[in-house]
Amino acid sequence: MSLYEVRAVSYRYSGNGHAVPALADVDLDVHAGEFLAIAGPSGSGKTTLLNLLGLLHAADAGTIRLDGRDVSTLVERERTRLRRERIAFVFQSFNLIPVLTAYENVEYVLLTRPLPSAERRRRTLAALAAVGIVDLAGRRPQRMSGGQQQRVAIARALVRDVGVVLADEPTAALDRTTGRAVMDLLKRLNRDRGIAFVFSTHDPRILAAADRVVHLADGRIAS
Amino acid sequence: MRRAALLLRLSLRNVFRNRRRSLFALATIAMGALGLFVFMGFNRGLMNQYRANTIRARWGHGQLYVQGYRDRAHARPWEHWIEDPSAVMARLRRLPGVLDLFPRLTVSAILVAGEHTAAGQGEGIDGAAEAGFFTQLNYRQGGDFRDRADGIVLGEGLARGLGVQPGDQIRLVVQGGEPLPRSAALRVTGIFHTGSQEFDSRTFRIPLGIAQALLATDRVESIAVALAEVEAWPAFAEAARASLPDLEAVPFDELDRIYYRQAVDWLDAQFAFIRGIILLVVFLGIFNVISMAVLERTREIGTLRANGDGRLAIALGHILEAVILAALGAALGLAAGWALSAGPLHDGVAMPPAPGITRSFRIQIELALADALQVMGLAALTAVVGCLLPVWRAVRMPIADALRHV
Numbered sequence: 001m002s003l004y005e006v007r008a009v010s011y012r013y014s015g016n017g018h019a020v021p022a023l024a025d026v027d028l029d030v031h032a033g034e035f036l037a038i039a040g041p042s043g044s045g046k047t048t049l050l051n052l053l054g055l056l057h058a059a060d061a062g063t064i065r066l067d068g069r070d071v072s073t074l075v076e077r078e079r080t081r082l083r084r085e086r087i088a089f090v091f092q093s094f095n096l097i098p099v100l101t102a103y104e105n106v107e108y109v110l111l112t113r114p115l116p117s118a119e120r121r122r123r124t125l126a127a128l129a130a131v132g133i134v135d136l137a138g139r140r141p142q143r144m145s146g147g148q149q150q151r152v153a154i155a156r157a158l159v160r161d162v163g164v165v166l167a168d169e170p171t172a173a174l175d176r177t178t179g180r181a182v183m184d185l186l187k188r189l190n191r192d193r194g195i196a197f198v199f200s201t202h203d204p205r206i207l208a209a210a211d212r213v214v215h216l217a218d219g220r221i222a223s
Numbered sequence: 224m225r226r227a228a229l230l231l232r233l234s235l236r237n238v239f240r241n242r243r244r245s246l247f248a249l250a251t252i253a254m255g256a257l258g259l260f261v262f263m264g265f266n267r268g269l270m271n272q273y274r275a276n277t278i279r280a281r282w283g284h285g286q287l288y289v290q291g292y293r294d295r296a297h298a299r300p301w302e303h304w305i306e307d308p309s310a311v312m313a314r315l316r317r318l319p320g321v322l323d324l325f326p327r328l329t330v331s332a333i334l335v336a337g338e339h340t341a342a343g344q345g346e347g348i349d350g351a352a353e354a355g356f357f358t359q360l361n362y363r364q365g366g367d368f369r370d371r372a373d374g375i376v377l378g379e380g381l382a383r384g385l386g387v388q389p390g391d392q393i394r395l396v397v398q399g400g401e402p403l404p405r406s407a408a409l410r411v412t413g414i415f416h417t418g419s420q421e422f423d424s425r426t427f428r429i430p431l432g433i434a435q436a437l438l439a440t441d442r443v444e445s446i447a448v449a450l451a452e453v454e455a456w457p458a459f460a461e462a463a464r465a466s467l468p469d470l471e472a473v474p475f476d477e478l479d480r481i482y483y484r485q486a487v488d489w490l491d492a493q494f495a496f497i498r499g500i501i502l503l504v505v506f507l508g509i510f511n512v513i514s515m516a517v518l519e520r521t522r523e524i525g526t527l528r529a530n531g532d533g534r535l536a537i538a539l540g541h542i543l544e545a546v547i548l549a550a551l552g553a554a555l556g557l558a559a560g561w562a563l564s565a566g567p568l569h570d571g572v573a574m575p576p577a578p579g580i581t582r583s584f585r586i587q588i589e590l591a592l593a594d595a596l597q598v599m600g601l602a603a604l605t606a607v608v609g610c611l612l613p614v615w616r617a618v619r620m621p622i623a624d625a626l627r628h629v
Binding site: 051080089095109 | 232233236237240522523525526527528529530531532533536621622623626
């Protein structure tokens with residue numbers, strides 16, 4: 001079953017009276033539990049495609065269906081709700097809140113849900129344990145390595161039991177060994193939990209871990 | 224609840240994320256709060272002292288007249304004075320809040336001392352009774368005439384014009400009534416000043432009995448009222464209206480409309496202007512800090528929104544942060560204001576004589592809880608208003624743009 005159905009989607013960035021095409025006529029299916037890589041050089045449209053899948057942008061043309069529902073024309077409030085319930089993000093530069101501890105960064109995204117505090121605590125600690133940093137729960141991001149911070153960001157993505165995690169160059173800010181460890185972690189979580197992962201990269205070594213690779217070039221799917 | 228607690232903790236930590244900038248903001252807000260608080264205390268002290276001067280120098284808390292007497296000039300004013308004042312005062316003494324009553328009679332007279340002559344406007348008063356209440360009538364020389372039947376006290380300007388000292392004799396010649404003129408020989412017992420140059424240069428006071436004899440009447444023109452406190456006036460006036468409908472009760476600020484009421488209105492307007500300037504400074508301080516903070520955290524805001532946080536929740540966090548900053552700054556300012564008034568300003572602020580006033584003042588800084596709460600509220604309100612624009616801009620930014628922000 002398709003998690004996402006992307007049909008004839010186009011998107012262009014506008015500014016200063018100019019419109020720059022970023023994606024043109026893209027068709028793509030993402031299946032539940034898939035570990036999908038989006039590859040391509042800088043400027044090929046990888047981040048734009050992830051933003052569209054994450055409902056951060058609305059497509060200029062075409063349709064995107066999530067769980068069979070057309071999300072192309074949703075208002076911002078509905079998109080926010082869907083992001084909260086179905087989609088999580090992992091960013092290249094981690095994007096943790098520096099004044100909160102690892103535990104609080106992960107717990108924060110659960111606070112919009114009507115969960116008892118004991119259940120919230122159990123889930124938060126379980127997510128931190130799943131990425132192997134439960135012993136760093138009380139530490140703030142600036143006192144952690146890049147790899148540890150990215151693990152916190154992954155725990156934050158996992159804790160909500162979403163359907164898909166969108167990761168934009170998740171290893172780009174990490175050294176090769178740490179990057180490999182993070183990818184192994186993502187792969188393991190994908191296998192163990194059945195969550196779909198869609199990640200962008202231009203690192204050929206990372207692509208080897210993917211179930212499927214979609215190549216983008218100049219805003220179009222090349223293969 | 225947990226979300227509110229975490230939001231509060233997040234906001235508290237964010238307050239001190241950039242310590243130098245937050246300290247600058249705190250200092251700005253604290254200085255604003257300090258200035259506002261002390262200025263409010265100064266203004267309260269000034270108003271209270273001015274009010275006490277007005278009440279205790281001349282008017283009492285108010286005066287009673289025959290209805291309509293003050294509204295127009297009368298060819299034969301003595302026909303419109305209060306009849307049987309002893310009976311009237313006996314009824315007034317039973318009304319709520321009344322401490323004392325002072326019958327009065329205005330006398331326009333020519334004062335003659337040797338070769339010197341001056342026109343004056345005086346009052347016949349119950350000297351012994353008034354000496355206990357009208358404490359702001361300060362004597363430069365001598366003192367009140369109390370029970371002395373032929374005593375007279377003069378404003379210092381009038382005494383200077385006549386060239387008299389305590390112990391000197393003065394003849395008062397009165398124009399009015401029948402037969403005319405009448406005169407009385409009086410002994411100067413004191414020379415006073417109220418602070419008002421204009422008042423002190425024409426005013427004298429004599430025993431009520433002499434004034435009544437000079438004007439050939441057993442009536443009084445007015446009865447001044449001393450109450451337990453200023454706030455008791457409305458209840459007293461209401462009761463007086465019910466008990467003695469022929470009389471009109473006029474409060475001191477109406478009697479002294481030209482000086483007291485207008486001065487109060489003028490000072491209030493000045494205060495509002497200064498308060499506006501202080502609030503503007505605080506507003507700019509908060510606006511600057513929040514604008515910079517929001518700019519720095521644009522990517523963070525994008526992340527929160529990507530993770531499903533609504534605009535309102537994010538905005539509330541920043542507003543809470545601004546309110547915490549304002550409350551901390553205001554608390555520091557209030558504490559500093561209290562320390563200042565309890566320390567260096569404990570004895571008040573020395574003020575030079577105001578226009579038309581002959582003596583200097585010391586104004587006590589009268590801090591009040593109501594003022595502190597108002598300062599705190601204004602600081603919080605300013606903080607909310609000051610952070611609305613930058614926060615609104617930030618949460619309206621497209622999420623993808625916010626995530627790209629460096």
